[in-house]
Amino acid sequence: MFIGIRVGGLVKMFKPYGPHLLCLLALHQVLCQDVDKQQIEGPLENKAFSVQEGLPSVPYLYKFTFEPPTVSLRLTGETDGIIQIRPDGVLYLNGSLDWETKKVHTLEIEGLNANGERVKGPFTVLIEVKDINDNPPQFDQQQYFGVVRQNSRPGKIFMYVTASDRDDPSTPHAQLSYSLRQHFPNPYHVMLFQINNVTGAISTTPAGAQYLDPTIVNVFILVVDVYDMAGQSVNAFNSHVDVNVTVLENLWKSPPPVKIKENSTEPHPISISRVQWNYPGVTYHILSEEMSPIKPPFMIDRNGTIYVTQPLDREQKDSYSLSIIVKDDDGDLQLSRAVTLNVTVEDINDNPPVCGKRLTKFEVQENEIVGNLIGVFSATDADQENTLNSRLQYQIVDQTPQIPTENMFRIESGTGTINLFSNALNKQIASNYSLKVKVTDPVFQTLCDVQINVIDINDQIPIFEKSDYGSVILPEDKQVGTVIMEIQATDTDEPFTGSSRIVYAVKAGDPNNSFSIQTDRKTNRGYVIINKTLDFETTPVYDLVINATNPEPLVAGIQYNSSSLTYLKVIVTDVDEPPVFLQPVYTVDKHENVTVGTFITTAGAYDPEGAQVRYALKNNDRNWLQIDPLNGTIYTVAPLDRETESTYLARIVATEQTRASQSSTAQLILHLKDVNDNPPYLVKDYVFFCHPLQGNERAKLEVSDPDESPYVARFSYSLMGGTEILDNWNLSKPDGLHMYISPKNLNLEAKVYDIPICINDRGRPPMEGVVHLKVNLCQCVEERCFVEPEGPRLPTVGMAIGILVAVLVVIGVILGIVFYHLKRKKATQQKVATANAVSPSELKNLT
Incomplete structure (x- = not known):
């Protein structure tokens, strides 16, 4: 005897003894377990079990053991004709339980003696039915109707859809997720509506709030889906429903701009404009967009009429931008976005100069x-x-x-x-x-x-208090803007006039404008300031000649003389500096096929203090380059490849050979120019045709080339492989990056063909390669090759006979083809080229 247990949709057969009984017991623990994972048999006592709904039968749920005087068991209660017990005490199911019909079955079991009298029990047996996902969700209406106003606030709910699921609500089986599949029409190719996946609330998207216009489209049909399993499983059930949405005109609009004459003498308040919400029973509120402590002189009543409450003053404020919002009657909930009223205050001549x-x-x-x-x-x-x-x-x-x-x-x-x-x-x-x-x-x-x-006329010249201010010693890294000396000249012309005001300037000794002089307007004191970075190696000493002049011209006969001149020597001391590159970036263009050892460039750097400089390369990640550490010459030490890296970046490091070992860096940018060093290839090397052939088959093949233009501008193609390929296949209509392959012979057998194709890129020099295209002639199902199910299949007697006959036929055909070709070999060779193209123009394109 065998026992069948369904597992995952398959029925497994076991003998109820030996190792098969162990398998049965293991399956029992998977299918029917109570919360305590009890054994599969035991004495009469209260028991509880869990059984998954929908199982066609459970031949072994539990076995109750008993001893005399108990000779049999009686099962009563909510058996529903499905829950049974065998004379040997095995509790089983002869049908499937349904969670939606009954979630818990309450039973009693009694032990009976030979006279049928109860001698033990009764004991309670509870069978809890476990839900499975066997009910799709259902909407509570066959279709829905809703209304939305134009320019409704994004996310504002205007209707709901509701669905339910009969499965256990405490499990994902009944957890529903809503989604909006599409809507008709969709004039802007964006979703104008959205749905809350949990509540089913439908509202407009930001795009919907912007684009909905009843004058363009006033009715939309929304296709709404609902999924159980919270929409997270590919095995979830789903249903859909149509939602009809009507778009109505929006009355909530910004009013036109208003102009008000300032300082009006009319009685206030004065009505200036009006707004209107789509529905009555609301309150209107004005919000000033200006961050001003003054309350805007405007008000709005319950009808949406806007008033100016007092005369306006353009000189105090020439315009107002009022944001008007609408709330519910309680004044708590804002119903829509704000609209704006722009008020311009017009000028009158009410201000004196x-x-x-x-x-x-x-x-x-x-x-x-x-x-x-x-x-x-x-x-x-x-x-x-x-x-x-x-x-x-x-x-x-x-x-x-x-x-x-x-x-x-x-x-x-x-x-x-x-x-x-x-x-x-x-x-x-x-x-x-x-x-x-x-x-x-x-x-x-x-x-x-x-x-x-x-x-007074400017008849006095400035006179320096010192004719020579001596010298000042500065390190070359002294900060720009530092005051290095104060100087003073005096002028006896009328004070605080252009005749007595003094302007200082460096007249000589500073060819690079490394210094400047600022004047205190009150005291006429001058401050000599570092204007540019100093450099000991360029200019170690400055002999400055400074003059003092007036902004007003001197009167005729008066001239500036040596009293208006002074001298200042600036001595710059050396500070150890890092090497300096002659240029910060070295940019070089080279063809990718240059030989190893090719010169790239020479980096030049010098140390301001004259120390020897050594060079090194950093970030030379592919180790394509090397630098001479003594003279900075950079050359290749490995083949270059533009297709791997078209712009190669490295850093050149120059280090002074001193104890400080200070370094500087420059950038090397190597642009690799393309050469034609890659053959073309097929982007996809596999196509299929449905067998048997109909005569109109053609497949488009795309060709690519790693090289850059102009080498990929136009390819040429030709079939390889001899007459068997040329007689059976044809290449046509090549257009540079594409070509078409089609079968010539409609009697080709169903199999995979290996077709060699030679592709030439017509470059300089040309590169060509032979690619192998796999063409599968196969039986098709739904425009796809039919694939036999996996697993061994033994041929039947009829199949064996058919195979034998087919083999004999194939042998006969092959022998016939061989004799035929031997007889007409010469004639066939003369016609090969013509048979390779379907027309003279195609033959021309393929050569």
Whole structure:
């Protein structure tokens, strides 16, 4: 007798004794175990078992053992006609249990004597049914309908779909996952809707919030899938449903811009605009986008009407950007994105001109030429720029004193430019003049004060307090910007004027502008500063000649002399520096096929202190190069390959041969130029045709070449392998990187053919190679080669006879072909070239 147990969909047969019984017991522990993993047999007592639903039968669940006076067992309770017990005490199932029908079966078992009387028990037997994933999820509607407004906020839920699963909700079998497969139409080729995979909530994506427009598409059909097993298993069940979504117009829009005249005298508040939400029962709120402590002078009522609450002042603020949001009636939840109202405050002429300074001062030398510029007076107007409201006019209305004449100065009315209008300036008569300048706009006028000081003529030169400031010693690495010396000259002209102000400059001894001099405007003290990095090896000593001049020109007859000159010697001391490369980057182009030992370049570096320099290469990862450590010559020591690395980077290190051993680096960039050193090859060396052939078969073959253009511009192709290949196969329509292969002989047998093809890249020099294309003529299933199931198969008698007949037929065909070819060998050789192409043009392309 055999016992069958289903495992993973297969039924295993065992004899219930010997080693097969051990296998049965092991399978029993896998299929039917209680939580304590008890033995498969035992005395009468309370027991609990777990059984997977859907098993067709379980011939051995448990065996209850008993002793006299018990001679038989009786099983009662929720057996459902499936749970049975044999006379020998074996508890078994003669059918499948269903978790969805009953999750736990409660039974009683009793021991009976020979008279059928209970002598032991009753004992409780519980059989818990374990769920399997045998129910697909189901939507609660056959289709759904929803409505969404245009420009709805991304992620705002506008409807739900709901599905359920009859499997155990405490297991992944009933854990559902929703997904949106697609929607029709899809005019923008992006998903406009999205679904929460857990809740089934549907909302718009950011793209949907941007693109949904009922004037373009007003109805969408969404295909929604639901998977059990939380969507994480390839074995999950799924269902789908159509969701019809109607897009409605959005009334929530930004209102048009508003212009308001400043300083309005009308009664406030004044209605200026209105917004409207899609539904009633909401509240509107204004948020100012400006980070200002002043509350914006605007308000909005429950109807969405916007008011300005007070007169506006353009000079205080010329525009407002109001963000308007809508919330639910409780004012807690914001329903959508904000819309913006832009308010521009229009200008009126309500501001008088303002003097640029309380008192504007200019200077003029007493010998100034008539017509020369003295200065430009300026005023401002807070009204809007580049309008008539802020257009200013200037006029001198008073001059004090009015000597020697009353019109000593002139002001240009449109620009405020003040020029000398008389040559009668004399510091002894009047040392300064006070002008009243009237500044007007179309409505207002303002008087401003201008003072013009008549200054002494520049008839004194600066004189240095020292004619020689000696020397200063500096290391060559002294920081740029360091003050190395303070110098001082004096000028007895009128203080704080252009005649007495001193400008210092290095007149000689500094050809590279390594030093500069700054002047203190209050004290006329000069500060000599390092302007550029010093270099002992280039210039160890500077003999600086410094002069002092005035910004105002000297009067006629007065010249600068040696009193306005001083001397300063700067001695630069040496600091040990690392080697210096003649160039920071060495870029070289070489063909990849240069011979080993080819010269690449020579790196040049020197030590500023004159020490010997040795060279080395770093980051020479492929060890293609080597450098002479003494002279820096770089040459190849291995073959180069552009296809491996087209730009080879290495670092050149120069190290001074001193105790300090300081180093510097330069970059070597070696660009490898291509040569035609790689034959073409097939991107895919396998194709198939369905057998039997129909006559229209053709396969496209793609060719590639590691070399760069122009070598891959156009390939040539030819079949190899003799007449057997040429008679049965054809290459056609090559277009450089592609060609087509097709069978000529429609009676070819089903097998794999090895077809050699010669491909030439027509380079300089040309490279060609023979590639082997595998062509499988096979029986096809669903446009694919049929593959026999794995495993040994023994031929039947009929198959053996068929094989024998086929072998004899093949032998006969081969002998016939041999005799035929021997007879027509010469004629066949003359026609080979013509038979290789289907047309003269193709023959031409293949040569």
